[in-house]
Amino acid sequence: MQRSPIFLASKSPRRRELLSGLGYEVCVLADTTAHRGYFPGDEEVLANESPEAYVFRTAREKFEEGLELRARLYPQAEFDRCPIVAADTVVSLDGEILGKPKDAEEAVRFLECLSGRTHxxxxxxxxxxxxxxxxxxSLSFVSFRTLSRAETMGYVATGEPFDKAGGYGIxxxxxVFIERIEGSFTGIMGLPVCETTALLAVLGAPVPALATLGGQAAGGRC
Incomplete structure (x- = not known):
């Protein structure tokens, strides 16, 4: 019997890979060919908005957009019961939100701020x-070792920082910059699988890759 899909309201290949790796059939509700770096108006921070409020709002907005897009693309009633997953990630240091770098100069500034610090x-x-x-x-703490100027410039030159919150991808x-983490590695990547699968299990979509557990619902409380 073919299992029902999970709809992912995100163009992030990392989030799709994490869900697919758990055995879910993933249908992406986003244009995966669209620009994934910074662009004006993309997930802008509101005045006096805290990192907690920001990430709650932007993830909820992505979910609402996913509902609307799913209704247009998959209007069949059979898909109404299939869960939609949306997520957003924010990096912050001393209360300052470090989003996707606008350019190389800002990417360098982010990395210099994170160097030798825990964010x-x-x-x-x-x-x-x-x-x-x-x-x-999911809240995690990431500690960077002290970076040299050459390392910072070399990393920015790879282009890797420009589509990632905080200007880096763990x-x-x-x-190689990270000395220690406290929290969820997959949460830092962009989708904490413990919390996500717990939500999906409650919605009737336990982890397919663990379906051999004698019919037990895979996924629980985090």
Whole structure:
């Protein structure tokens, strides 16, 4: 029997890979060919908005957009019960939100700020259907070692920082900068799988890759 899909309201290949790796059939509700770096008006921070409020708002907006897009692209009633997942990630240091770098100069500034410091990474996940929705937030702490100017400039030259919150990707070359993390590695990547699968299990979509557990619902509380 073919399992029902999970709809992902994100163009992030990392989020899709994480869900697919758990055995979910993933349908992307986003234009994966669209520009993924910074552009004016993209997820702008509101006046006096905290990192917590920002990531809650932007993830919820992505979820609402996903609901609207799914209704247009998949109007069949059979898809109404399939969960939609949306998420957003914010990097912050001393209360300042470090988004996607606008240019190389800002990417360098971000990395110089993070060098030798511990910063916060929050990912908010929304999951649900038209009639039921839930959310969870993963908070992690990431400690960078002190970076040399050559390392900073070399990393920016790779182009890797420009589509990532805070100007780095933990799963990429920036992994060599990180001394310690406290929290969720996948949350820092952009989709905390513990919290996400717990939400999906409540919505009737346990982890398919663990379906061999004698029919038990895979995924629980985090």
């Amino acid at each position: 916060e990474v929050r990912t908010c996940v929304w999951a649900g259907t038209q009639s039921e929705r839930r959310h969870a937030v 799963q990429g070359l920036a992994g």
